[in-house]
Amino acid sequence: MTSSQSAPADEQRMAQLWIRFKADDEKAFDQLVQARYRVLFNYATRFTNDRDLIKDCLQDLFLELWNRRAVIVETPYVTIYLIKAFRNNLFRRIRREMARPFVSDETLEWETIATEELTADHKWIADERLVSTEQSLRQAVDRLPKRQQEVVFLKFYEGLTNDDIAQVMAIEKQTVANFLYRAMTQLRTILPVRLFS
Structure with a gap:
């Protein structure tokens, strides 16, 4: 770090x-x-x-x-x-x-934030939108090569820096940057524009 x-x-x-x-x-x-x-x-x-x-x-x-x-x-x-x-x-x-091949888990836990002021209907609609967005994002990330998936997870889910990721994965910092660039480029082609706004 x-x-x-x-x-x-x-x-x-x-x-x-x-x-x-x-x-x-x-x-x-x-x-x-x-x-x-x-x-x-x-x-x-x-x-x-x-x-x-x-x-x-x-x-x-x-x-x-x-x-x-x-x-x-x-x-x-x-x-x-x-x-x-x-x-x-x-x-x-x-x-x-010789365990199963590397696969992504579809059951990552996600937290939703709701205020007490929201009605049950509003909360349900908000939850549905959040679940839909998260599913789209998860499916898109799952389509990335495994090393890119790992970099994305460490960067955006765990909040690690490129230096930290390089240490964890035993790769060069520039390789981390390359993986992130390729991952973000591919995600932008897969996902709706609204997810990146």
């Missing part, structure tokens, strides 16, 4: 928890797991829809972290460290077990 502005809002807290976890603080470790479990789980759904495999890999990762806490490096960028470690474990496991 090149600036503190690019870090997730709670990354400083995560770094403090990381230090405490390395010093055998179980409570800090539990807080780390709770804070990043969903991020890692959602990230893995870009590669496989085998939710049991994802959960197993997460459990293995956190068990390995706890067992190796004394020798794990200190880092101010815990989220990047966890995503990179999890990505490596997941890919190893998928290759080792």
Whole structure:
């Protein structure tokens, strides 16, 4: 990461928890797991829809972290460290077990925001529009090559910078920019113009 502005809002807290976890603080470790479990789980759904495999890999990762806490490096960028470690474990496991081919999960969870002032009908219409837009976007992203899907997910769903994505995927920063450019170009040809306004 090149600036503190690019870090997730709670990354400083995560770094403090990381230090405490390395010093055998179980409570800090539990807080780390709770804070990043969903991020890692959602990230893995870009590669496989085998939710049991994802959960197993997460459990293995956190068990390995706890067992190796004394020798794990200190880092101010815990989220990047966890995503990179999890990505490596997941890919190893998928290759080792010859799991299903990489597929996208159609069940990403989305939150809708509604105010109390909206009537039930207005809320229903707003929800239908949001679901339709999200489905169109998800289907379009699913048509991208897998590496572009991963870059789009990390950039727009997880809010990582190009530098962070390059670290996670072990590629050059320029390659990340190229993937993003190609992905956005292709999405603009697939999606209705209103999604980009």
